[in-house]
Each structure stands twice: as structure tokens, then as C-alpha cells.
Amino acid sequence: MDHLEKVEKLRQRANVSYEEAKKALEDCNWDMLDAIVMLESQGKVKETAKQTGSSTDGAQATEPAQALTVCGSQQDEHQNGSGKQGGEKQQSNFFTKLGRAIKYLVKKGCENSLVIKQHGQPLMDLPVIAFIILLILFFWVVVPIMVISLFFDFSYNFKGADLGKEQVNRAMDSATEAVNNFKSEINKDDK
Numbered sequence: 001m002d003h004l005e006k007v008e009k010l011r012q013r014a015n016v017s018y019e020e021a022k023k024a025l026e027d028c029n030w031d032m033l034d035a036i037v038m039l040e041s042q043g044k045v046k047e048t049a050k051q052t053g054s055s056t057d058g059a060q061a062t063e064p065a066q067a068l069t070v071c072g073s074q075q076d077e078h079q080n081g082s083g084k085q086g087g088e089k090q091q092s093n094f095f096t097k098l099g100r101a102i103k104y105l106v107k108k109g110c111e112n113s114l115v116i117k118q119h120g121q122p123l124m125d126l127p128v129i130a131f132i133i134l135l136i137l138f139f140w141v142v143v144p145i146m147v148i149s150l151f152f153d154f155s156y157n158f159k160g161a162d163l164g165k166e167q168v169n170r171a172m173d174s175a176t177e178a179v180n181n182f183k184s185e186i187n188k189d190d191k
Contacts, residue, residue, distance in 0.1 A: 003030060010035055014045045029093055105129075112160030119153050128163060150179040 003025070010021040014036055021035070028034035039045050109129025116124045134142050146156065155176045157169045 006030060006032060010039075014039050016044055020044055029090065108162055112158060112163040115157045115159050117155045117157070120155075125159070128158070128160070150176055151183060 003022075006025055007018060007021045010016070010025060010032060011018055014021065014024075016024075016039060020039070024035040024039050025032070028038060036045070106129055109132060110127050112128045113125040114128060114131045115122055116126065146154075156172050158164050158172070
């Protein structure tokens, strides 16, 4: 969605002028939710817009949204001259998003695990985050060990909400099956 569409959408939802909508979005790095919260905290949202977003519980609708004024406080600092410069604000926003992404990946890495089996019996459940760290630090050791271990009836599968899917494990099983076929061909040639 481009800037014009966001301004138009905010103008309709908050029932404010184009100028107010544009300024609010610019102050909030074009984040719609933060801009609406900021306009509400400044009292610029007109009643018709507030009624469309209110819930059935009257007590909740009358409470001010002071705790959520993320952009409002930044705008006040900017108007006083003590706020961050535009580049610093964007850089801070980038690092915030990067921090959230890393937190999400670590969480998902701990929820999923690599199951190492020998002869069909599970030997170890290694969290995916630990496996990724091992791969990053010791790639040229881990990968050859994994390939060689396939020849000693080891197999690898993932378990968890995200990686424990059938498609992922089917790919892991096909690698194990390919090594087993290769071993059986070598054994046939020896006889």
C-alpha cells in the first residue's frame, strides 16, 4: 500500500483532514495503527470514527488510550526540539524490527527440534537453534559427520509445529533411503 492510500484510509477511519492524516503517518513512520492511536491521544479523532471502532463494552470505549501512545510521545519530543532526528528514528525502528525478528527465530528454533535416530531408535532431540549454531560455527565438520553417519544407519527428522511437517521429513527420509540404496548396491557387488 503506497503513502496516498494510507493517508486516504486513515482520513476515512479517523475522520480527519488529509493534512492531519499525512502528518500523523509521517510522524509514525507510516504505521497506520500508531497513527490512529496518536490522533486519538491528541483528541483529533472525531466521534463518528470512534464509534466504528468501539466495542460492545461501554467501559472500555470510554477509557483513554494513554498507554498506547507510541508515536504521540515521540511527536511531543520532536516538537520540543529534543526528539530524535529522522535518520536516528529510522535506525532505531530498524533495530527494533531486527530484534523482534531475531526473538521470533530463536523462539521457533527452540520449539522445533532435530531428532537423531539410529536403527529407528531416537538417540537425541537437538533444538533447531542449537543445530543452526553448530552449522554456522562448524559447517565443514557437521555436514560430513551427518553424511557419514547415514552409512551407519543414522537418520534425521524434524519435529515441531513448523518443521515437523511431512514434506520436510520426507526430504530427510529420501536422503536416508538414497544412502541405504547405495549401501545395498555396494553389498551386492561384493557378493
